[in-house]
Amino acid sequence: MRIRSLTLTAVAALAAVALVGCSSATGSTSGGAGADEAWPAAGTDIEWIVPSAAGAGNDILARIVAPAMQDSLGANIQVVNLEGGSQVVGLSKLASSAPDGTTFGYTNIPSILGRYLDPSKNAPFDRESFLPVGSFATNSVVIGVAANSPYKTIDDLFAAVEDDPGTITAGTDSRAGDDHVNLRILENELDLEFNIVHYNSGADKVAAVMSGEVNFALGGVSSFYGPYKSGDIRLLAIVEDEQSELMPDVPTLSGEGYEVAPMNSRFTLSVPAETPENIRSSLEAALKVAAEDPEVIEKLTNAATVASWMPGAEVAKLWEEREATISPIIDELLQVSP
Missing domain, CATH: 3.40.190.10 (Periplasmic binding protein-like II)
Structure with a gap:
């Protein structure tokens, strides 16, 4: 039925990260990193968990952003693909990892909601299993x-x-x-x-x-x-109100006369819950540097993704709001086939 109506330099970036890390005094200690200690030590190995296959959208974007974060942190970031179980395998690994900053990964919103709100997936995690670092882009x-x-x-x-x-x-x-x-x-x-x-x-x-x-x-x-x-x-x-400059030949759903609210998702990174604040905030600072790097923005744009920075605190609020909105829809889906 048709409805009508209806690069920043590495030195400067490292200084910014150290300042953010040293200014945080509320985190607990974990893995030998105290709340007031600068993190990470030079050459620290960090894994970015991508809960989907190599070559998929999440993987492509991780390999764009990771090098810029790595330069800011002075660390070694390795992108690790752990696919399976509709992303539950990778997300479970992230949730159960030591809260010491050596593991972070995708917790995209709203896709993660269906992973733990669906009892049949037996996900050993929920929203409180993670601590958001920030979001670097949106996806129409x-x-x-x-x-x-x-x-x-x-x-x-x-x-x-x-x-x-x-x-x-x-x-x-x-x-x-x-x-x-x-x-x-x-x-x-x-x-x-x-x-x-x-x-x-x-x-x-x-x-x-x-x-x-x-x-x-x-x-x-x-x-x-x-x-x-x-x-x-x-x-x-x-499914947007405005046409994409990257895809000028693709019409908007609303422009074709179908009145549906815009649909998009946020590429979001999180660490395991209980990760000390100095570690989380250091990762947040590095992610922000990457998200605002002109070279990264250009590469994200070429991958049809809109660079859009959102700090961890705002992501946490958005996550809670979207869970409240989407949970009833998922409950309905689980009661009806398919």
Whole structure:
């Protein structure tokens, strides 16, 4: 149903990090790092856990941001991919790691919500298992089909859904994850009914679209951007009110006459709970330097991601708010198939 209406120098960066770390006096001690000690020591090895496959959107962005953080910290940051269980494997590792600053990783909002609010995933963590470091970028949501799909426009796709409710397949990266939530919002707002198929990762979802295993998929543009640029995927719409400068040929959903609120997610980094504040704030300072580095911004932009800095305290507030909003939707999804 169509609705109308409806680089900073390394010396300067290290000085800033040391100042932030030394000014924090509220953290507890852990792993030999006291609350008033500068952190990290030169050459410290740190792992950035990416709970998805190499080459997926999260991985691409981590490898853009990590070198800049590494320069600021004077540390060695290694990007580690731990995929599996719809990101639960990697997130579990992050939550259970020693709170000593040697491990941090993605806790993207809102996707992490479906990982622990869905009891079937048996996630050994929740929001309080993590301490947000900050968020460096946002990711708009797009709707994509295979290059050889018969659906040339979003009107074509939605008309097919209206003609045969419950038969047009839509891929997600997990059951009760942000893709699933967003598809249900589209169903509710536009009076549509999809046949929703769940995969274990964003990479698997995108591969299913390209192979024709599913008719279309919805998700963050960073996961679709490579196949879009190579011509393997056609993007029918971006769920925003304003058109993307990077994708001038992709219309907005609202511009095509479908009234749906903009959809996006935040690339967020966290450390395990109980990590001392001097360590968390040092990582936050380094992430901020990276997020505001012109070279990093250019690379993020080329990956179809909008650089957007948000400090850890604001991320914590956003996380709590989104959990309160999305929890009832996920509860409803878990009671209804798919």
